[in-house]
Amino acid sequence: MELLLPALGYFVWTLVAFLIVFFILKKFAWKPILSALSEREKNIADSIATAERVKVEMAQMKSENEALMQQAREERSQMMREAKEIRDRMINEAKDQAKLEAGKILTDAQASIEQQKNAALTDMKNSIGNMVIEVTEKVIRRELANKTEQESYIRTLANELGTTARN
Template structure:
């Protein structure tokens, strides 16, 4: 038969149970303190140290990243300045080359014009000389023909030669 105990009796343990429970607790406490607490405390310390190291590393990396960011910004600014400088230098060089090419073209054009004018003058002089020579030849031929007709006789020719000789001596 099962006797029913009152509600309060169920909450209050018996003395034997208390002793065995206390003994078991003390035994488990002794075993845990002897074998388990040191490794548990060591792993907790290691974990705490690892977390602290990780936080310090994170802070250091964060500081390095900030420094790298500022260095990158400085490098970008320097690169922009160099690019602007190179572009300006390239524009100046382009303008200088264009101006030099224009000046050289002008010099070459003037040289060609001077050479062409000299060639024209030379050809003009050659043509005038040729015309003078031809005119001179024609004049001599005409004069010769006229003189032959006028000076048909030998005596007339000799008188004319003497007259010309005297005129040449006077000049």
């Protein structure tokens, strides 16, 4: 059993060596080890806090990006609506302008036709008046004793004037 129990001398010297090493470690190594552990714990806590802050910032940036995208979509659709309205307005203005121009051209054409018609009627009236004067002049110049000859002569003149007017 001697092998199982250490001798008292070894026990005391082992205890003294352990206490000396313990006090030396406590005096020189314990504070740096604890400060290093404390520093590491602080760094880990700071890293976790930084990671949380970055995570929050990323979530905020994501929501801002989504808001910007939504705003851009709304602006694009607004611009498309405005472009369509401008296009429709331009088309309607062009149609209205074309209708006005067509109406003006039609009015001018009708006025021109009316003017030409009036000129033609005036010419025809003048021609008929001249023919009547010529016939009357010829009838008066020729004094015939016979009334039947006068009527025959008037018919001949009317036929002559009728063929002249047709040409």
